[in-house]
Amino acid sequence: MHLSGTRLALRDVEPLVVDDNPQSTELLGAILMGFGISRPTKCHSVEAAREALLTRRFDLVMVNCEMIEEDGFTLVREMRADRQGPNACTPVLMLSASTPESKVVRARDSGANFTIAKPVSPMILLERMLWIAQSRRAFIDTPRYQGPDRRFRTEPLPPGVYERRAEDLRITAIPDRALSQDEIDGLFT
Incomplete structure (x- = not known):
């Protein structure tokens, strides 16, 4: 997942969707296909996701927090702790x-980047994916924590320092703003 000029290029994104509820994985798969993502990998258990995470590199992992056999928190901690694994630094969206x-x-x-409430809103999912693609949050790798920097700064910036999230903050300050069809189409060209 990367920005191409000012557009988010999603055609080649390979996400992993982990949820023990088949309807949830199908719904997320349909949303992702609506974004132009044609190759989501779907796992219905943490064990199946572990195998996939060991053998393939994903651009994004979306995992349900609560699953019957094992929770998503454990999977994300294990993924982050496997420093030599292909997905140790892959962005993670937790769903709950x-x-x-x-x-x-x-x-x-x-070690998750964001948590999103279910049922998943396509607009919120797209906004979080865009945020991740634009984010410059450092990846922290210490003995006690692996994942994106947990600190979001809320204090005013010193004079002359550029706010890298200025456009995101401007957009999210308008609560009823929705993407127009032209804006959505522009993300895929």
Whole structure:
């Protein structure tokens, strides 16, 4: 997943979708196909996802926090801890039917980039993917934590320092703003 000029190039993105609910994986697959992503890999268990993560490089991992046999938090921690693995630094979106602060913090501390509430809104998913593609957050690799820098700065920037998220912040400050069809089409050309 990368930016091409000012557009997000999604045609060649290879995401991994992990959810033990087949309807959820199909819904996410349909949303991703709507974005022009034609090759999502779908796993219905953490064990199947582990095998996929060991053998293939993915551009994005989307994993359900709560699954019956094993939770997604464990999978993300294991993925991050495998420093020699092909997906140790791959961006992760955690999905959850409920997103209390405690769960968002747990996902963040597991090494996830973001947590998204289910049912997944295509616009929110696309915004988070765009944020990840544009993000310059450092990847932290310490004995106790592997993942994107957990600190989001909220204090004012010093004079003369450019806010790298200025455009994202401007867009998200308009709560009812939705992408027009032309804007969506522009993402895929």
